[in-house]
Amino acid sequence: MSNNIMKRVSLGGLEVSRIGLGAMSMSGYYNIGAGSEAESIRTIHRALELGVTHIDTAEIYGPFSNEELVGKAIKGRRDQVVVATKFGLVSHAGGGPGVIDSSAANVRMAVEGSLKRLGTDYIDLYYQHRVDPNTPIEETIGVLADLVAEGKIRYIGLSEAGTGTIRRAHGVHPVAALQTEYSLWSRDPEAELLPLLRELGIGFVPYSPLGHGFLTGEITSPDQLSDDDWRKTNPRFTGDNFKYNLRIVEEVKAVASQLNATPAQIALAWLLAQGDDIAPIPGTKRVARVEENTAADSIQLSTVQLERLNNLTSAAGERHDEMNMSVIDR
Numbered sequence: 001m002s003n004n005i006m007k008r009v010s011l012g013g014l015e016v017s018r019i020g021l022g023a024m025s026m027s028g029y030y031n032i033g034a035g036s037e038a039e040s041i042r043t044i045h046r047a048l049e050l051g052v053t054h055i056d057t058a059e060i061y062g063p064f065s066n067e068e069l070v071g072k073a074i075k076g077r078r079d080q081v082v083v084a085t086k087f088g089l090v091s092h093a094g095g096g097p098g099v100i101d102s103s104a105a106n107v108r109m110a111v112e113g114s115l116k117r118l119g120t121d122y123i124d125l126y127y128q129h130r131v132d133p134n135t136p137i138e139e140t141i142g143v144l145a146d147l148v149a150e151g152k153i154r155y156i157g158l159s160e161a162g163t164g165t166i167r168r169a170h171g172v173h174p175v176a177a178l179q180t181e182y183s184l185w186s187r188d189p190e191a192e193l194l195p196l197l198r199e200l201g202i203g204f205v206p207y208s209p210l211g212h213g214f215l216t217g218e219i220t221s222p223d224q225l226s227d228d229d230w231r232k233t234n235p236r237f238t239g240d241n242f243k244y245n246l247r248i249v250e251e252v253k254a255v256a257s258q259l260n261a262t263p264a265q266i267a268l269a270w271l272l273a274q275g276d277d278i279a280p281i282p283g284t285k286r287v288a289r290v291e292e293n294t295a296a297d298s299i300q301l302s303t304v305q306l307e308r309l310n311n312l313t314s315a316a317g318e319r320h321d322e323m324n325m326s327v328i329d330r
Helices: 037-049 065-074 104-118 137-149 163-172 193-200 239-259 263-272 287-298 303-310 322-326
Strands: 008-011 014-017 054-056 082-087 123-128 153-159 177-181 203-207
Touching: 008 203, 014 082, 037 065, 037 287, 054 065, 065 082, 065 104, 082 104, 082 153, 104 123, 104 137, 123 137, 123 177, 137 153, 137 163, 153 163, 163 193, 177 193, 193 203, 239 263, 239 303, 263 287, 263 303
Parallel strands: 054 082, 082 123, 123 153, 153 177, 177 203
Antiparallel strands: 008 014
């Protein structure tokens, strides 16, 4: 066991480390060299040693292989971990991966598969991955509430849900967390989502807190991305948008140099400064990155530095391509 005590926050009553670990990139979503399963498992173990308690996965990652990987990594360590996973982007009635389905029957099938792959008899935080336009949110939350009563899941989450959906869901059973993209270059949640979450006492889990790697300052040209890297088609990584968005990174780098920190650490420290109900999940499959990211927990930004970062212009380009934006509940 380690003496590293990272600060903790409450997500609607569920206590997690302020910085978590997103496991998605361990299963081939970002092509950043041949990452081995062994390195991914070492990364999860190192995160736990450093005081990270919050590991985020989903059945669609892989599909399925990411949950199996997380299951292997937490074997014998289950009581140290808050396991978050997601359903709803795999239809188990024949539609398969990529088909949105949050019907009660599908949720029941999904949870059994996730429990088995994760090697556990309960999931700490179970998210609807994307809002299902064909299933009333009340039906989905109703079956999740039953799963809470049965002890199969502990807390309910929503991902990329709009304010109306969140209110309706929370009216059926308390929602503990909302997961949506939020970072120095994706600040849309500040307008309506964050105030609503605070009104209802729902925690916020920002995904892609480093802007899909852009805010680390290590990507200086789109040519650095391999042809099968999905960021190649992300509007923020293309053409003039890319050049424009580099200016945001220059500002982050400037603050980083004042504090002898990395741009990634500054981007995370800025997020943590936005409230004690915010628990970002930077994703990586490398031990060194986990060490770098978790160290952001101890960085204190001055009022002047926060002001400078708050005043950055927003990124040019939508945060996803048209197809991916079309399934986001707004």
